Amino acid sequence: xxxxxxxxxxxxxxxxxxxxxxxxxxxxxxxxxxxxxxxxxxxxxxxxxxxxxxxxxxxxxxxxxxxxxxxxxxxxxxxxxxxxxxxxxxxxxxxxxxxxxxxxxxxxxxxxxxxxxxxxxxxxxxxxxxxxxxxxxxxxxxxxxxxxxxxxxxxxxxxxxxxxxxxxxxxxxxxxxxxxxxxxxxxxxxxxxxxxxxxxxxxxxxxxxxxxxxxxxxxxxxxxxxxxxxxxxxxxxxxxxxx
Numbered sequence: 001x002x003x004x005x006x007x008x009x010x011x012x013x014x015x016x017x018x019x020x021x022x023x024x025x026x027x028x029x030x031x032x033x034x035x036x037x038x039x040x041x042x043x044x045x046x047x048x049x050x051x052x053x054x055x056x057x058x059x060x061x062x063x064x065x066x067x068x069x070x071x072x073x074x075x076x077x078x079x080x081x082x083x084x085x086x087x088x089x090x091x092x093x094x095x096x097x098x099x100x101x102x103x104x105x106x107x108x109x110x111x112x113x114x115x116x117x118x119x120x121x122x123x124x125x126x127x128x129x130x131x132x133x134x135x136x137x138x139x140x141x142x143x144x145x146x147x148x149x150x151x152x153x154x155x156x157x158x159x160x161x162x163x164x165x166x167x168x169x170x171x172x173x174x175x176x177x178x179x180x181x182x183x184x185x186x187x188x189x190x191x192x193x194x195x196x197x198x199x200x201x202x203x204x205x206x207x208x209x210x211x212x213x214x215x216x217x218x219x220x221x222x223x224x225x226x227x228x229x230x231x232x233x234x235x236x237x238x239x240x241x242x243x
Contacts, residue, residue, distance in 0.1 A: 003059050003060065005018045005060060008020075008056045008059060008060065009056075010031070010056065010060070011222075013172075013174050013214055013216070013222065014168070014170045014171065014172060014174055014214075015170065016032060016033040016034070016148065017030075017031070017032050017033075017168050017170065017174050018030070018031055018060070019031070019041075019176070019216055019222075020053075020056070021220075022044055022045065022049060024045070024116070025045060025076045025115070025219070026184050026219045026220065027042065027044070027045065027076045027077060027218060027219060028041075028042065028176070028216055028217065028218055028219065029041065029042050029043070029044060029053055030042065030166065030176045030216060031057055031060060031061065031065075032144065032148065032150055032166075032168050033060060033061045033062075033063075033144070033148070034143075034144025034145040034146050034148035035144070035145035035146025035147075035148065036063050036066075036145050036146075037063060037066040037067065037144040037145050038057060038060075038061035038063055038064065038065050038066055038067070038144065039065070039066070039067040039068070039069060039142060039144060039150060039166070040053065040057055040065045040067070040068050040069070040084065040087070041069050041071065041166050041176045042069070042070060042071055042077040042078070042178070042218075043068060043070065043077065043078055043079070043080035043081040043083065043084065044076075044077075044079065044080030044083075045075060045076040045077075045079050045080065045112070045117060045125075046079050046080060046117065046118075046121045046122075046124075046125050047079070047080060047082060047083050047121070047124055047125050047128060048080075048121065049079075049080050050079070050080020050081065050082065050083030050084065051080070051083045053080060053083070054083050054084055065084050065087050066086075066087060066088065066144075067087060067088045067089075067090065067142060067144070068081060068084050068087040068088070068089045068090065069089075069090045069091070069152055069164060069166055069176075070089065070090065070091045070095060070132060070164065071163065071164050071165065071166075071176065071177075071178025071179070071218065072092070072095070072156075072159060072160045072162055072163050072164065072178050072179060072218075073091070073095045073098035073099050073108075073160060073162055074108075074111070074160070074179070075108045075109075075111055075112040075115075075117070075122070075125070076112075076115075077178070077179075077218070078099060078108075078129065079108070079112065079117075079122075079125035079126070079129070080125070081129065081130045082125070082128035082129060082130050088133060088134060089130055089131070089132045089133050089134065090132055090133075090134045090135075090136055090140070090142075090152055090164070091131075091132030091134075091135065091136065091162065091164060092135070092136055092137075092154045092156060092162035092163060092164040093135045093136060093137040093154060093162070094135075094161060094162045095131075095132055095135070095162035095164070096131040096132050096135065098160070098161075098162060098192070099129055099130075099131045099132075100129070100131045105126040105127070105129060106126070108126055108129070109122045109123055109125075109126040112125070112126075136152050136153070136154045136164055137154055138153070138154060139151055139152065139153045139154075140152040140153075149169065150166055150167065150168050150169075151166070151167040151169075151208075152164060152165075152166055153165050153166075153167060153204075153208055155180070155201050155204040155205050155208065156180070156194070156197070156201050157194035157197045157198075157201065158180050158193070158194060158197055158198035158200075158201035158202070159178065159179040159180050159187065159188070159189070159193055159198065159201075159218075160179075160190075160192045160193060160194070161192060161194055163178055163179075163180050163201060164178065165177055165178060165180065165205060165208070167208055167209060167213075172212060172213060172214050173209060173210065173212065173213040173214070174213065174214045174216060175205065175208065175209040175213050175214070175215050175216065176216045177205060177215055177216060177217050177218060177228075178218045179217075179218035179219065180198070180201055180202060180205060180218070181202070181205070181215060181217040181218065181223065181227075181228055181231060182217050182218060182219045182220055182231075183217045183219065183220025183221050183222075183223050183227070184217075184219045184220030184221070185219065185220070187231065187235060189239075195235070195238075195239035195241070196239060196241055198235050198239065198241075199232050199233075199235050199236040199239075199241050202228055202229075202231065202232035202235070203232065205228065206225055206228055206229060206232075209225065210225070211225045212225075213225065215227070215228050
């Protein structure tokens with residue numbers, strides 16, 4: 001029996017490319033399938049959620065997750081990372097420092113609990129958290145086989161000091177934006193945000209994807225370049241950044 005993206009609650013965006021919207025925080029997890037390899041973008045908010053993503057990714061890819069890109073170091077995007085043993089983990093330069101060490105892990109655990117994650121699940125995920133092995137400065141091309149290449153790009157800072165996006169060439173091109181773009185609510189600027197640089201990060205994002213790409217936000221529905229541009233202008237106004 002052939003299993004489709006929709007059968008597993010995923011949204012197919014292009015050939016071999018899809019995403020799902022995870023419950024509670026409406027986070028995006030993305031999947032790009034190659035030949036004998038697959039890239040997952042973000043890992044969910046707990047080890048349990050990560051394990052569920054792993055199972056679905058195995059069904060959809062036939063190979064399991066071989067590469068994992070973490071768009072930024074917030075609990076709802078990284079706490080499932082330890083559910084992917086053996087995967088090559090990528091993050092923006094500096095992200096590892098926000099994910100390792102007792103202070104960083106405690107801050108992530110406290111943020112998770114403060115946002116409603118069960119204390120036990122938060123502690124379990126924080127204790128098991130894996131850091132990126134590969135640190136992206138500028139751009140990094142991944143070859144997933146079968147002619148499938150993806151581009152990881154460090155376009156931040158903005159939402160955090162360590163924002164990574166993923167460009168998937170194709171028809172249409174797909175850009176996984178992390179929380180540089182949010183559709184289901186106003187973009188969140190926490191204490192680790194760099195508001196003065198956020199509009200510039202979105203300019204780089206738009207230059208990367210172009211006018212016709214699908215832009216997949218960290219939270220919410222898929223949007224177009226016009227939405228990203230409007231959000232860029234709203235952030236510039238909100239944070240008093242000159243054009």
